[in-house]
Amino acid sequence: MNYPGEHPIFGQLGHLFVALAFAAALLSCICYFASLKGELIGNSWARIGRIAFGIHSFAVAGIVATMFYVIYNHYFEYYYAWYHSSYTLPFRYMFACFWEGQEGSFLLWAVWHVVLSWIIIWKGGEWEAPVVGVIATVQVFLSSMLLGVYVFGYKLGSDPFIYLRNNPEMQNLPFIKMADYLTKIKDGRGLNPLLQNYWMVIHPPTLFLGFASTVVPFAFALGGLIKGKYTEWVKPAIPWAFFGVMILGTGVLMGAAWAYEALSFGGFWAWDPVENASLVPWLTFVGAAHLMLIFKHRQHSIVSTYIFTIVTFLLVLYSTFLTRSGILGSTSVHAFTDLGMSGQLIVYMAFYVLLSAYLLIKNRKKLPKTEVEEEISSREFWMFIGTLVLMISAMQITFTTSIPVFDKLGFYHITNGLGSVVNLFVGIINRLFGADIHLIAKRHNLSPPDDPKAHYNLWQLPIAVILGVLTAISQFFKYKTTDEKEWMKKISLSLLLSVLLSAFISWQLEFNRVNYFILLFTSIFTVIANFDFMVRVLKLKVGLSGASIAHIGFGMILLGILISNSKSTIISQNHSDVNLGKDFPNNENVMLIKGDTVPMKDYYISYKGRHRGTAITDEKNLYYTIEYFKRNPDTKRLDKEFELMPTVQLNQRMGNVSEPSTKRFAMKDIYTHITYADFDDVEDPTSDSIYKKPITKQMKVGDTVALVNSLLILTGIDKEVDKAAMKLNNTDLAAGAILKVIDINKHETVAVPVMVIRGNNLFSIPVTLDSLGLKLDFPKINPENGKADIVITEKRKNEFIIMKAIIFPWINLLWLGALLMILGCLVAIRKRLRTRD
Amino acid sequence: MKKTHIVAIILIAVGIGAILSTVSSSGTYSDFSVAAKNKDMDYHVNGKLDKAKDIHYNPEENANLFTFYMIDKKGVERKVLYNGSKPQDFEKSDEIVLVGHCTGKDFMAKTILLKCPSKYSNPNEDMKEFKAKG
Numbered sequence: 001m002n003y004p005g006e007h008p009i010f011g012q013l014g015h016l017f018v019a020l021a022f023a024a025a026l027l028s029c030i031c032y033f034a035s036l037k038g039e040l041i042g043n044s045w046a047r048i049g050r051i052a053f054g055i056h057s058f059a060v061a062g063i064v065a066t067m068f069y070v071i072y073n074h075y076f077e078y079y080y081a082w083y084h085s086s087y088t089l090p091f092r093y094m095f096a097c098f099w100e101g102q103e104g105s106f107l108l109w110a111v112w113h114v115v116l117s118w119i120i121i122w123k124g125g126e127w128e129a130p131v132v133g134v135i136a137t138v139q140v141f142l143s144s145m146l147l148g149v150y151v152f153g154y155k156l157g158s159d160p161f162i163y164l165r166n167n168p169e170m171q172n173l174p175f176i177k178m179a180d181y182l183t184k185i186k187d188g189r190g191l192n193p194l195l196q197n198y199w200m201v202i203h204p205p206t207l208f209l210g211f212a213s214t215v216v217p218f219a220f221a222l223g224g225l226i227k228g229k230y231t232e233w234v235k236p237a238i239p240w241a242f243f244g245v246m247i248l249g250t251g252v253l254m255g256a257a258w259a260y261e262a263l264s265f266g267g268f269w270a271w272d273p274v275e276n277a278s279l280v281p282w283l284t285f286v287g288a289a290h291l292m293l294i295f296k297h298r299q300h301s302i303v304s305t306y307i308f309t310i311v312t313f314l315l316v317l318y319s320t321f322l323t324r325s326g327i328l329g330s331t332s333v334h335a336f337t338d339l340g341m342s343g344q345l346i347v348y349m350a351f352y353v354l355l356s357a358y359l360l361i362k363n364r365k366k367l368p369k370t371e372v373e374e375e376i377s378s379r380e381f382w383m384f385i386g387t388l389v390l391m392i393s394a395m396q397i398t399f400t401t402s403i404p405v406f407d408k409l410g411f412y413h414i415t416n417g418l419g420s421v422v423n424l425f426v427g428i429i430n431r432l433f434g435a436d437i438h439l440i441a442k443r444h445n446l447s448p449p450d451d452p453k454a455h456y457n458l459w460q461l462p463i464a465v466i467l468g469v470l471t472a473i474s475q476f477f478k479y480k481t482t483d484e485k486e487w488m489k490k491i492s493l494s495l496l497l498s499v500l501l502s503a504f505i506s507w508q509l510e511f512n513r514v515n516y517f518i519l520l521f522t523s524i525f526t527v528i529a530n531f532d533f534m535v536r537v538l539k540l541k542v543g544l545s546g547a548s549i550a551h552i553g554f555g556m557i558l559l560g561i562l563i564s565n566s567k568s569t570i571i572s573q574n575h576s577d578v579n580l581g582k583d584f585p586n587n588e589n590v591m592l593i594k595g596d597t598v599p600m601k602d603y604y605i606s607y608k609g610r611h612r613g614t615a616i617t618d619e620k621n622l623y624y625t626i627e628y629f630k631r632n633p634d635t636k637r638l639d640k641e642f643e644l645m646p647t648v649q650l651n652q653r654m655g656n657v658s659e660p661s662t663k664r665f666a667m668k669d670i671y672t673h674i675t676y677a678d679f680d681d682v683e684d685p686t687s688d689s690i691y692k693k694p695i696t697k698q699m700k701v702g703d704t705v706a707l708v709n710s711l712l713i714l715t716g717i718d719k720e721v722d723k724a725a726m727k728l729n730n731t732d733l734a735a736g737a738i739l740k741v742i743d744i745n746k747h748e749t750v751a752v753p754v755m756v757i758r759g760n761n762l763f764s765i766p767v768t769l770d771s772l773g774l775k776l777d778f779p780k781i782n783p784e785n786g787k788a789d790i791v792i793t794e795k796r797k798n799e800f801i802i803m804k805a806i807i808f809p810w811i812n813l814l815w816l817g818a819l820l821m822i823l824g825c826l827v828a829i830r831k832r833l834r835t836r837d
Numbered sequence: 838m839k840k841t842h843i844v845a846i847i848l849i850a851v852g853i854g855a856i857l858s859t860v861s862s863s864g865t866y867s868d869f870s871v872a873a874k875n876k877d878m879d880y881h882v883n884g885k886l887d888k889a890k891d892i893h894y895n896p897e898e899n900a901n902l903f904t905f906y907m908i909d910k911k912g913v914e915r916k917v918l919y920n921g922s923k924p925q926d927f928e929k930s931d932e933i934v935l936v937g938h939c940t941g942k943d944f945m946a947k948t949i950l951l952k953c954p955s956k957y958s959n960p961n962e963d964m965k966e967f968k969a970k971g
């Protein structure tokens with residue numbers, strides 16, 4: 001069949017580029033590995049490998065360009081363009097719809113690998129062949145994700161250039177089968193309005209660059225094993241490791257900032273599986289980078305360096321699997337849905353697990369052993385401990401996040417087994433000592449912890465304390481060995497200052513829990529000790545202070561997290577008398593009727609009104625104007641302080657979404673969020689009148705209609721209406737609908753609207769029930785079914801919103817700390833690059 | 838034995854502790870009758886909204902109480918009290934996952950997870966989460 005309006009050339013071009021990218025990557029890695037056998041300089045295998053990689057890069061660029069062209073021109077015959085873009089989408093979101101889908105985000109990842117590889121090729125030297133060779137194998141897998149071909153009945157990858165009419169979800173729709181189906185498609189489905197946000201433009205590229213950067217140290221490590229240069233790879237990999245730590249860290253924090261600013265999490269971190277999936281590789285990456293430093297200075301711990309570097313990359317693959325296989329389905333709010341690629345992702349993971357394990361085990365004898373033992377007073381000892389603590393942190397988060405995976409694997413058999421063993425002992429103890437310890441119940445499936453925040457905090461807060469102390473004290477140790485007295489002398493000043501300062505702050509903030517105080521002390525200690533090291537040891541030479549700056553940043557992040565979380569106050573308390581007892585202690589939502597002014601902690605707030613966005617791309621947003629006042633003590637008048645505009649997006653696809661609005665001060669943020677609003681009359685042009693649009697119900701005797709705050713029952717038809725009382729003529733035909741109205745308090749009222757036939761005219765006499773805000777009318781009886789038409793008009797309630805307002809004190813410390821951490825990484829990378837030349 | 842090894846062993850022990858604690862603190866997908874037997878414990882209960890029964894949210898009375906009836910996977914129905922505002926588009930939900938515990942006759946939900954069917958013909962379902970505590 002011929003389909004007019006299609007542009008088949010782009011699909012053909014796209015498929016060609018995908019096939020080329022796949023084949024060239026395969027050729028490139030084969031040639032690069034073949035080149036490792038002989039001399040590298042003037043090696044023709046290496047040259048072919050590089051040329052093939054060039055072709056691969058060209059092909060990847062070609063896929064991106066074609067896909068972008070298709071999306072940009074709204075060629076909706078392509079499913080990807082139809083699914084992710086639309087005519088009304090502003091240009092700045094074109095990129096966002098490019099990587100909204102799985103295929104596009106795999107492509108983004110592949111693009112970054114290409115860019116990073118060219119930097120390595122450009123630097124040249126002996127590491128090109130092994131490193132780019134390993135990256136090329138990854139590119140083989142990534143390209144295969146876009147193939148969309150069937151191999152022995154198994155679908156390999158998902159084709160981004162599939163026609164709309166060939167997509168399995170669409171192809172059975174009747175109109176799709178017509179030749180002119182394209183004329184029937186008025187617009188694309190479009191980018192999910194939830195994601196129409198500038199974060200969607202900057203966050204994914206950053207995060208994927210972070211993911212992509214984990215491959216470089218990994219490729220150096222594997223390259224070292226393949227080439228037999230078991231330790232030489234570390235030095236050139238160090239700047240890459242810190243680059244990756246910086247970018248991935250930025251990506252994770254951007255996600256947190258997005259969650260805080262635009263999503264309704266009510267905070268910046270929710271321990272959502274998707275957040276965890278990017279945090280965990282970062283933790284091990286930080287460990288790997290520090291181990292590389294230890295090795296560079298002391299030639300120690302090469303095995304751990306290998307393990308951390310490899311595990312980091314594997315964890316990136318694992319998190320890809322978690323977020324894209326659909327396995328998190330019911331546990332995460334924003335995981336990708338399954339595209340049927342989980343099998344492929346498992347193969348991909350298994351390949352690198354087995355390859356790394358094989359290479360490590362094969363070469364284990366050749367890895368240099370550490371002969372001397374580290375001194376307790378050496379820097380490397382404490383750094384090593386720190387990396388182990390990071391590993392525990394990563395393990396704990398991974399384990400809990402993986403509960404849906406364990407559940408799928410039937411892991412509860414094991415926990416039930418362990419439980420029975422424990423129960424055996426518990427039984428014996430109970431029997432022997434007359435104790436009454438509960439037995440562990442058998443379970444048939446596992447769900448994530450009921451209170452994930454509490455669960456993670458239980459483990460991650462002590463870990464944060466240990467890491468904080470380690471970052472504070474470690475730099476004061478020298479590599480190899482340190483004079484303990486001197487160390488004590490150096491550290492004591494910071495220690496003293498930190499104790500004093502944290503005591504002062506916890507008194508100021510009224511901290512009443514020991515664990516808060518401990519965390520407060522450690523984070524302050526981290527900041528002060530590292531600052532002290534920078535001042536007294538490094539003499540404020542910024543170029544050398546990368547580590548100190550990054551560690552100060554870490555301390556400030558901890559401090560910001562601690563204070564903004566523990567001291568956050570929900571100021572939107574409900575002042576009504578309703579008390580639900582201890583089960584429902586927290587009343588966090590407050591109702592605001594339009595025009596009313598309500599006291600809320602230090603403020604008086606008022607809901608002024610709402611309006612729709614005016615631009616065509618903004619029409620879906622309802623802006624609610626909330627004014628914040630303070631009482632002026634002199635004039636006793638309310639002075640307006642500021643205005644916030646939380647938004648509700650009327651989102652047909654995902655359901656309505658409310659977006660908070662935050663007033664930022666130096667010392668605190670005031671976060672305001674609409675938790676409930678009534679949208680029934682948003683579309684109604686008469687929304688200024690006191691009545692809503694009338695509704696007509698066809699009722700027969702005995703029928704019930706539920707209204708907003710009452711029930712309406714048609715109990716009968718009164719054929720003997722008192723005509724005189726209603727000033728009707730005797731010749732009129734009149735019938736009354738006997739309507740029983742039951743309100744919330746079970747109070748009953750009877751209303752009888754009357755239908756009158758006078759000659760050829762039909763009219764009616766409605767009844768108005770003021771106390772219920774109801775108008776009832778009975779205009780006619782339907783001749784075909786004998787049912788009565790009852791017209792119900794409800795009085796409009798005062799427009800109101802339910803909102804929540806939270807104060808987050810000192811949250812800017814978190815963002816400032818994040819900036820310092822990035823800056824510290826940059827300084828450290830610069831230093832490493834300089835000393836290398 | 839090196840000092841590092843001793844420390845490593847201690848840390849590994851802590852790691853195993855972390856894993857065991859994860860297992861013990863992991864929740865259980867369950868149903869109302871199981872949850873009713875152990876009223877102190879929190880459960881994840883999935884089910885469907887009973888659209889025929891009263892879905893009540895009256896913010897003028899109490900903006901922090903939302904009640905409805907849910908039928909669990911085994912067909913048992915219970916009234917659910919949720920300490921928060923009514924989630925947007927609640928009636929459209931296809932499947933609900935509650936986290937909370939049973940009281941006498943009711944179920945106190947701490948968290949409501951909604952699965953909403955998409956308006957379009959694709960099979961992916963979008964999840965939304967609502968928490969009682971911020």
